[in-house]
Amino acid sequence: MRLVIARCSVDYVGRLTAHLPMAPRLILMKADGSVSIHADDRAYKPLNWMNPPCKVREESIDGVVTWSVVHGKTGEKLVLTIEEILHDSSHELGVDPGLRKDGVEAHLQELLAEHITTLGDGWTLVRREYMTAIGPVDILCRDHLGGAVAVEIKRRGDIDGVEQLTRYLELLNRDPRLAPVKGIFAAQEIKPQARVLAADRGIECVTLDYDALRGIEPENPTLF
Incomplete structure (x- = not known):
């Protein structure tokens, strides 16, 4: 799992469009290919996300850094415009044993x-x-x-x-x-x-x- 805290804006392009203005956010990029964007509220629910299968393309044009997350089947897209990365780390979590009831x-x-x-x-x-x-x-x-x-x-x-x-x-x-x-x-x-x-x-x-x-x-x- 990759954890990124960045000042970014997010645009969703698909069956509908949505825009998150520039602000500090947590970006989770999981091993299954999913990407989700979180604020410091709403409990576990992300502000926006892309389920797998999807691919992430990082590029810089004229000093503007963008991450494009494209769904492999529908072509829907999340475009993250990165102004500043405050934290970037990756962690191997391994296979989860699953929920065990009390x-x-x-x-x-x-x-x-x-x-x-x-x-x-x-x-x-x-x-x-x-x-x-x-x-x-x-x-x-x-x-x-x-x-x-x-x-x-x-x-x-x-x-x-x-x-x-x-x-x-x-x-x-x-x-x-x-x-x-x-x-x-x-x-x-x-x-x-x-x-x-x-x-x-x-x-x-x-x-x-x-x-x-x-x-x-x-x-x-x-x-x-």
């Missing part, structure tokens, strides 16, 4: 897979960590009617988790062997906003009881 979340997945009938009588497990092009769905199972169901598991369920499951469902429903695929968003605690978004997307929310899945009786059992 202990409770991973254990929830294991327990729910083992006791899949928690979701309904007659339900069966297809497999855990069912791979898609954008990552693994926590659990793929079938309901009592044989319909495919994708389950995303979180310790605390928020809007990001619902969005993640939505993306998985879009891909899974393109597979004629599985479609139609329903979604279940399962967590120990689900935020109200996440429930509203899930309902709007046709996704069912299920609150998981960690102790019950582990077979631990409640300290204060009730008659009803």
